[in-house]
Amino acid sequence: MQVTETSSEGLKRKLKVVVGADELGQRFSAHLDRMKDQVQLKGFRKGKVPIAHLKKVFGRSVMSDVVEETIRETSSKAISERNERPAVMPDIELAEGASEIESVVEGKADLAYEMSFEVLPEVTLTDFAALKLERLVADADDEQIKKALDELAERNQTFAAEEGREASDGDRVTIDFKGTIDGEAFDRGSGEDLQLVIGNAGFIPGFEDGIKGAKAGESRDVKATFPADYPVEDLAGKEAVFAITVKQVEKPVKAEIDDAFAKSLGAEGLDHLKELVSAQIKRELDQASRMKIKRELLDVLEASHSFELPVSLVEREFDLIWRQVTEGMAREGKSFPDEGKTEDEAKAEYRTIAERRVRLGLVVGEIGDKNKIEVTQDEMRRALMEHARRFPGQEKDVYQYFEKTPGALQELRAPIFEEKVIDFVLELAKPAERKVSRQELLDALEKISED
Incomplete structure (x- = not known):
């Protein structure tokens, strides 16, 4: 040769x-x-x-x-x-x-x-210890815990019948109904002992409004119109009349936030429930803090590394982004003028995003290679199990997909590898920590996301 x-x-x-x-x-x-x-x-x-x-x-x-x-x-x-x-x-x-x-x-x-x-470019890595980063830290306060407990109580509310009560928003009603269009009954247009919470049921426009003000034992005809885009073609856009009999009207009863309520949710008591809620809020705040400093770190890594990008990688990344954008716009029936830009302007914007992704991908890969950062089999196994749990009853199909589809496991490996590299760099950079309120943290995260 x-x-x-x-x-x-x-x-x-x-x-x-x-x-x-x-x-x-x-x-x-x-x-x-x-x-x-x-x-x-x-x-x-x-x-x-x-x-x-x-x-x-x-x-x-x-x-x-x-x-x-x-x-x-x-x-x-x-x-x-x-x-x-x-x-x-x-x-x-x-x-x-x-x-x-x-x-x-x-x-x-x-x-x-x-x-x-x-060929891949030579990437000269910056001195990570010299990076200037700030980690925002927020803790759960009494106001957040109270708000979370109130939301729990609202989600776990009960209903109690009240004689003579007129149905209104938030009430639960039990009804029998029979719908007709031009005097003719239609499939799935009738039912008995249907329970619905007015304002939360999501019925076709006019149906729930027609029940408001009714009392138990009352019958009335309610007119409602199916949306033009209703999935059943024979019903789309048509007006129906529902003969409704209200059998019961129940008012919402908010749960009392006490030991009994806490135990009903699996906690040992109210103090324990507060600890659990506080820990959950803290996890969410820590996740927001992580997202903020990770985005900031990636911005710094991109700005501190300059090298020629392989055109083939940029084109491949751009094609992937562009296909996702155009397919999404087609599904939503939108165009670029709707977004206030021309197609050429949009392409330039997304090409910049593609270049950023390629540059950061090469930098992250170089950091991992030079510092022997690897994703272990145990980490891959846990990631695969976690992914499979998102599809109850289809776990076997998920495992077979990853076993038989070339490159599929890389979809699981890539984010794990990136997170390990981020951890490695942050350990060397030793970012300064600053205590902030929850709102300050969320505002900072939103700002860096917009930038």
Whole structure:
């Protein structure tokens, strides 16, 4: 194998690789020898087909396979021997004309091809200990705990019947109903003993409003119109009349925040429930603090590292972002003028985002490589189990997907690797801590997200 660099410009490389006809012939003969014991042809016992006959019958297809295999192996070897780090898979182009290629396949000529690819840039890492970062720290206060307990009590409210009560927002009513359109009943348009909370039920417009003011034992006709985009085509946009009988009206009763309430939620008592609520709020605040300092750190890492980006990686990242953006806009029926920008302006904006992602990806990868940061099998196993738990009853399908789909496990590995790199850099940077209120933390997080 002969390798010649024919072009080197920035990150772009082009190599010419020549594999002699003699080596191709040896590979061809070895392939036929392996076939000899496997192929069974009419008139010959298995393993007894003469090589000459195999060559006559399968020679051309075998040599095509040999050429493909040779290109795959020699291109990988050429890159490895030169210690190149391709950004993406190289483009391979046979260097000879069509007639000469026929000669290669027939084993009469050398195999020559060109590889074109971009290499990863050299990344000189900054001094992480010199980074100026600030970690905002917020604790759960009495007001937050009280608000969280009130929300718990509201979510766990009960209902109590009240004689003569007129149904209003927040009340739970029990009804029988029968719907008609132009006097004709329709599928799923009737029911008995239906319980709904007025204002929270999400029925078609007009249905809940028509129940307001009714008392237990009262019957009335309620008009309601199905939305134009209602998923049942026969009903979309049509007005229906529902004959409703109200069987019970119950007022909401907010739970008392006491030991009994706490125990109903699994706590040992009210003090224990407050501790649990406080811990949950603290976890949420710590997560917000982490998000803020991580975004700040990534901004600093991007600003402190300047190097040429592989165009192929930027284009691939941009294509991914652009496809997600345009598909999302198509689903929502929006256009770029709706967003106050032209398509070219949007492309420029998202290309900048693509460049940022590629730059940070290379920096994070370099930090991990140089500092031997790895994702362990246990970490991958826990991540896979956590992911599978999001799909109750489909865990087996999830495991099979990751087992059979190339690159799927990388989707789990990448965020774990990034978080470990972030932890490593923060340990060296030793950010200063500053106590703030919950609102100050959230405002700071929102501001850095907007920037």
